[in-house]
Amino acid sequence: MFERFTKGARGTVTGALTHAERAGADSVTEEHLLLALLDQEGSRSSFAVAALGLTDRRASLEAALTEARRRGGLTQADMEALAGIGIDVTEIVAKVEGAHGEGALAGDRRSRRWWTGRRAFTTGAKGILEKSLRIALGRGDRFIGEEHLLLALTASPGVVADVLAQHGATYTAVARALYGAGGEGQARAG
Numbered sequence: 001m002f003e004r005f006t007k008g009a010r011g012t013v014t015g016a017l018t019h020a021e022r023a024g025a026d027s028v029t030e031e032h033l034l035l036a037l038l039d040q041e042g043s044r045s046s047f048a049v050a051a052l053g054l055t056d057r058r059a060s061l062e063a064a065l066t067e068a069r070r071r072g073g074l075t076q077a078d079m080e081a082l083a084g085i086g087i088d089v090t091e092i093v094a095k096v097e098g099a100h101g102e103g104a105l106a107g108d109r110r111s112r113r114w115w116t117g118r119r120a121f122t123t124g125a126k127g128i129l130e131k132s133l134r135i136a137l138g139r140g141d142r143f144i145g146e147e148h149l150l151l152a153l154t155a156s157p158g159v160v161a162d163v164l165a166q167h168g169a170t171y172t173a174v175a176r177a178l179y180g181a182g183g184e185g186q187a188r189a190g
Helices: 007-023 030-039 044-051 058-070 076-084 089-100 123-138 146-155 159-166 171-179
Strands: none
Touching: 007 030, 007 123, 007 146, 030 044, 030 058, 030 123, 030 146, 030 159, 044 146, 044 171, 058 159, 076 089, 076 159, 123 146, 146 159, 146 171
């Protein structure tokens, strides 16, 4: 699959590894892929990111991702479902952090892989890479570019897609920014 990646897509994967390393994370997540995409310049995806205003709201995106990490990775839909059965996630997070310190639900972000020098990709991050291939094939493209990675991030349920949607970057909005008004009609590989 990686032989189909464009130079920019490979740069995004490398950038995600760098973001994981800087964060001291054990593995590369979808969040790291998004941050690496936001770093890209002069590409189709960077154009879409700028057109959707995400470049100017990077701090807000990062804050929303941090807040989701504090909640143990729960999406807004997860929180609403729990609230529907009477569970206040904000209250639980406050109690856990009161007892164990801020960010206690975020998990261990320190690297245990120092001895190998390699960070594995989480199942979710691998899923994004696989979905980007399916999206590229669905669009009839013979390559996987950053734009396919960005579309995959919006199409895969989870915190990153949730945060992107809160900032106006849904699959449809990104496809429209990338390909024009008819672009969102292309197959959204499942």
